Amino acid sequence: xxxxxxxxxxxxxxxxxxxxxxxxxxxxxxxxxxxxxxxxxxxxxxxxxxxxxxxxxxxxxxxxxxxxxxxxxxxxxxxxxxxxxxxxxxxxxxxxxxxxxxxxxxxxxxxxxxxxxxxxxxxxxxxxxxxxxxxxxxxxxxxxxxxxxxxxxxxxxxxxxxxxxxxxxxxxxxxxxxxxxxxxxxxxxxxxxxxxxxxxxxxxxxxxxxxxxxxxxxxxxxxxxxxxxxxxxxxxxxxxxxxxxxxxxxxxxxxxxxxxxxxxxxxxxxxxxxxxxxxxxxxxxxxxxxxx
Numbered sequence: 001x002x003x004x005x006x007x008x009x010x011x012x013x014x015x016x017x018x019x020x021x022x023x024x025x026x027x028x029x030x031x032x033x034x035x036x037x038x039x040x041x042x043x044x045x046x047x048x049x050x051x052x053x054x055x056x057x058x059x060x061x062x063x064x065x066x067x068x069x070x071x072x073x074x075x076x077x078x079x080x081x082x083x084x085x086x087x088x089x090x091x092x093x094x095x096x097x098x099x100x101x102x103x104x105x106x107x108x109x110x111x112x113x114x115x116x117x118x119x120x121x122x123x124x125x126x127x128x129x130x131x132x133x134x135x136x137x138x139x140x141x142x143x144x145x146x147x148x149x150x151x152x153x154x155x156x157x158x159x160x161x162x163x164x165x166x167x168x169x170x171x172x173x174x175x176x177x178x179x180x181x182x183x184x185x186x187x188x189x190x191x192x193x194x195x196x197x198x199x200x201x202x203x204x205x206x207x208x209x210x211x212x213x214x215x216x217x218x219x220x221x222x223x224x225x226x227x228x229x230x231x232x233x234x235x236x237x238x239x240x241x242x243x244x245x246x247x248x249x250x251x252x253x254x255x256x257x258x259x260x261x262x263x264x265x266x267x268x269x270x271x272x273x274x275x276x277x278x279x280x281x282x283x284x285x286x287x288x289x290x291x292x
Contacts, residue, residue, distance in 0.1 A: 118149035158191035175220035191230040211261040238264040
C-alpha cells in the first residue's frame with residue numbers, strides 16, 4: 001500500500017508540472033502496466049529481506065518496499081517528460097566539419113533522406129554525451145581528431161566518419177583491434193538511438209550490447225579517415241540484431257565487419273537501472289524539461 005501511494009504521488013507531476021504537456025501523458029500511457037508492476041512487486045531479493053526482517057523482529061523494510069518503486073516511478077516519469085519535450089524524428093546537425101572536404105564524405109549526405117545528425121562540436125555540448133561518452137573523451141584526448149555522423153531516415157542506416165589520431169595503436173602504427181570494435185559498438189548504439197527517436201522500436205528505454213562479434217579483414221593505419229556504418233538486421237521484442245562495417249569509404253576497402261545483439265532490459269531491470277540513475281544524478285527530476 002505504501003508503494004502504491006508513493007507511486008501515485010510521484011506520477012502526480014504528470015498533471016501539474018509546468019514542463020509537461022498532455023503529450024507527456026500520451027508518452028507514458030503505454031507504460032502504465034510497467035509502473036503498476038513496479039508498484040506492486042518488490043525489488044528482486046526483497047521477499048528474502050522481508051522474511052529475514054520478520055524473523056529478526058525488525059519489521060517493514062521501507063528501502064525495498066517503498067523507496068525502490070517510488071524512485072523507479074520518478075525516474076520513469078522523468079524519462080517520459082524528456083520524450084514528451086523531444087521533437088519526433090531525428091534532428092539535423094548543421095555544424096561544419098573538415099571531413100566534409102573529402103569527396104566520398106560529401107557523397108553521403110547527397111543521398112536521399114540522409115541527414116547530418118552529429119559532429120565533433122555538437123557531441124561536446126550534447127546533454128547526454130558531453131560528460132563521459134567515450135567519443136567525447138577520445139576527441140578531447142586526441143585519439144579522434146574529428147568526426148561527423150549521418151543517418152538515412154528511410155533506409156535506417158547510420159554513418160560515422162572518423163579521422164583517427166595516432167595514439168590508438170597496439171602494434172606500432174596499426175590501430176588496435178579493440179579500438180575498432182569500440183567504434184563499431186558506439187556506431188551501433190547511435191543507430192539504436194536514432195531508431196528510438198523515430199519511434200521505430202517496440203521499447204522506449206535503453207538497450208545494451210549483449211553480443212558483439214567482430215571479424216577483422218585488414219589493418220587500419222593510425223591517422224586514417226574511416227567510415228563505420230550500421231544497419232538493422234531484425235527486431236524481436238526487446239532484442240535488436242544489427243550489423244556494422246568499417247572501411248575507407250562507401251565503396252572502399254573493408255577493414256572489419258561485425259554483428260551485434262542489443263537487448264533492452266526487462267521491466268524489473270529497468271526499474272533497478274532507474275533507481276541507480278536517480279542515485280547517480282543522471283536524470284535529476286528538476287532538469288527533465290530540457291530536450292536531449
